[in-house]
Every structure is written in structure tokens, then in C-alpha cells.
Amino acid sequence: MIKILRNRKIDELFGSEIEFIDSGLMTGEENMQFDSERMLALSKNQCLPMFRIYAWKPWCVSLGQNQKIESIDQESAARHKIDIVRRPTGGRAVLHSEELTYSITVKLTDERTSQFVYQKAHQILLDSLNKLGCNLEFVKSQANFRDFYQKSISAASCFASSARYEIEFEGKKVVGSAQRVFGDVLLQHGSILLGKGHHLLADLIAVKSEEDRQIIREEIEARSISVSEICRRALSYQECAESISEELSSSL
Numbered sequence: 445m446i447k448i449l450r451n452r453k454i455d456e457l458f459g460s461e462i463e464f465i466d467s468g469l470m471t472g473e474e475n476m477q478f479d480s481e482r483m484l485a486l487s488k489n490q491c492l493p494m495f496r497i498y499a500w501k502p503w504c505v506s507l508g509q510n511q512k513i514e515s516i517d518q519e520s521a522a523r524h525k526i527d528i529v530r531r532p533t534g535g536r537a538v539l540h541s542e543e544l545t546y547s548i549t550v551k552l553t554d555e556r557t558s559q560f561v562y563q564k565a566h567q568i569l570l571d572s573l574n575k576l577g578c579n580l581e582f583v584k585s586q587a588n589f590r591d592f593y594q595k596s597i598s599a600a601s602c603f604a605s606s607a608r609y610e611i612e613f614e615g616k617k618v619v620g621s622a623q624r625v626f627g628d629v630l631l632q633h634g635s636i637l638l639g640k641g642h643h644l645l646a647d648l649i650a651v652k653s654e655e656d657r658q659i660i661r662e663e664i665e666a667r668s669i670s671v672s673e674i675c676r677r678a679l680s681y682q683e684c685a686e687s688i689s690e691e692l693s694s695s696l
Contacts, residue, residue, distance in 0.1 A: 448492070449692055457564045458493040458550050464692055465496040466685055472504030472529035472540070479547045480532045483624070483631040486549045494549045495692060497685050500540040502527055503641065505648060508535040508622065517650045526648065533622035533631060539648065541641025542670070544684045547633035558623055558630050563609040565632060569619055570611050572691040573636070576683065578674050583612045616669035637670040638679055 450461035467478065475498055485491045504527040505516055513528065516537060521528055526539070548565055552558065570580050611619040621634030635642075646661035671679045 447689070447693075449495075451694070453568075453694070454692065457556075457561065457568070458495075459553070459556060460493060462493045462495055462692075463491070464689060465494060466689070467496060467498035469499050469501040471502070472500060472506060472527045475500060475504075475545070476506070476529050476531060479549070479631055479633055482547075482549050483532070483626050483629055486551065487627045487629045493551065494547070496547045497688060498545050498547070499543070499681055500545070503539065503541045504529055505645070506531045506538050506540060508537070509533060509624070511536060515650055516648055520648050524644065524648070526644075531622065531633075533624040533633065535620075535622035537645065537649065538620060538635055539642045539645040540635060541644065542637070542639030542672075543642070544636045544638060544681050544688075545633060546636065546688070547631065550630050550632075552625065552628050552630050558625060558632075559609075561630055561632060562621065562623065566609050566611055566619065566621070568691055569636065569688065572687040573611070573618070573671055573684070575687055575691070576671070576675065576679060578613065578618075578671050580611050580613050580618060580674070583610045613669050613674050617667055618669060618671060618674070620668075636684065637668060638681065638684065639670050639672050642668065642670075 445466040447464045448461055449464050454462055482491065482494055486493060502525055505521060507513060507516065507528065507530050509531060516528060518528065546569065548561065550561055567582065570582055573580055610617060619634055619636050621632060623630060623632045643661065643664055646657055646664055649660055651657045651660065
């Protein structure tokens with residue numbers, strides 16, 4: 445499904461009309477190729493800015509652009525029938541399972557910085573999810589990523605850490621996002637946790653001992669939470685997709 449949208453809210457974030465795309469289920473390779481090709485096309489002025497939502501079939505681990513594939517136990521992933529793909533953006537591993545994924549491509553300006561887009565995009569997502577009864581908070585974190593990645597064995601997981609302008613519930617992360625700038629174009633995409641499937645990532649990360657694996661498992665559970673857990677009811681992809689579409693379609 446593709447819709448052309450424009451209103452004051454969209455102008456603030458994108459500076460023009462956008463294509464809102466609901467791609468539904470695709471493989472990891474297809475999803476990452478779609479985002480990468482759209483980023484390149486926008487850099488050549490061959491398309492409109494985009495706000496896309498999608499899901500993954502089969503479940504898939506995506507690695508950050510510079511993350512070593514050895515951080516994932518490939519034999520364990522194969523046993524669980526989980527694909528592995530590399531994202532064009534940075535960050536750490538994400539298991540795309542019970543989630544809704546979003547992606548944005550937008551032209552940057554002196555005013556529309558990557559930090560501005562990160563904050564405004566998360567505000568749209570927060571408002572969309574809160575309309576479903578999630579009661580989420582917008583948190584400005586001061587995470588020390590260099591220290592975290594050097595000292596924590598759980599650094600392989602995106603949902604074990606927080607950046608600035610995060611969407612959280614009682615201190616737990618609900619949305620994990622990553623960015624890449626290509627020329628004057630920003631690609632931002634991220635995962636909205638719908639269920640607890642991402643906990644399986646602890647079984648897929650390559651570790652030296654089962655004690656380390658248990659630490660990762662406990663940190664993922666302690667630092668992340670799904671919207672279904674928050675609302676104490678199952679929230680489907682379709683329900684969340686419709687709420688995001690309505691939020692984007694409404695004016696300020």
C-alpha cells in the first residue's frame with residue numbers, strides 16, 4: 445500500500461509531501477535492499493521522501509553496518525531458521541521477530557539535522573502508540589556508548605542500550621532506531637517491539653560461556669519491553685500500522 449501525504453506535521457519533518465508505504469512481510473534481504481535503494485534514489489532526486497512500515501519473514505537478525513558477523517552464532521541461527529542480514533545503518537544486532545519496523549528517508553538541511561529527525565520521528569511513533577493505550581515516555585538519555593561497547597558483553601544487542609530521545613516505559617526501551625547519512629540524505633529505521641520474540645537474541649549471540657549468555661538474557665529483559673506487555677493485550681502489526689498512518693495523516 446502506498447499513499448501520498450502532506451500536511452503541516454509532515455512538512456516540519458520532511459519539508460515536502462511523502463510516500464507512506466506499508467510493505468508488509470518481506471525477507472531481510474528485501475527489506476534492507478528496499479531501504480538502501482530508496483536512500484540512493486532520494487539522493488538523486490528520483491523519488492519523494494518516504495515513511496515506510498514493514499515486517500520480516502522469516503525472522504531475521506540484522507547486524508549494524510560495522511558489526512562483525514562473528515558476534516552471532518550462525519549455527520544457532522540456522523537451527524532456529526533465522527536469517528542474518530547486514531543493515532546499511534550503524535548500531536548493534538537486532539532480532540526482527542514480533543515487531544513493526546519503520547524506515548524514513550529524508551533530505552537534510554541546516555535546520556533538519558539527523559538529531560532533529562530522530563527526535564521528531566520518535567515523537568510521531570510515541571503519539572501513535574500512546575493512542576493505543578501504551579502510556580509511553582519520551583526520554584533524553586545521556587548514554588556513554590564508548591564505555592558501554594567496550595565493557596559490556598551485552599553490547600552486541602541494540603535493545604541493551606539507549607540513545608538520546610528514546611521511547612521508554614518505566615525505564616525500558618520500546619523502540620530501537622539507527623541512522624545513516626548518505627550525502628544530504630538520511631536513512632533512519634527502527635524496530636517497535638510488539639511481543640517478546642526479541643528475547644531469543646540471547647540464544648543467537650556468540651558468547652564464551654553460558655554465564656555470559658544468561659547476563660545478556662537478563663539485560664535484554666531488564667532494558668526492553670514490548671507494547672503488548674505494556675498494554676496487557678496483544679497489539680497486532682495491523683493495529684499499530686493503522687495508528688501510525690492516522691498520526692501521519694492528521695495535521696497539527
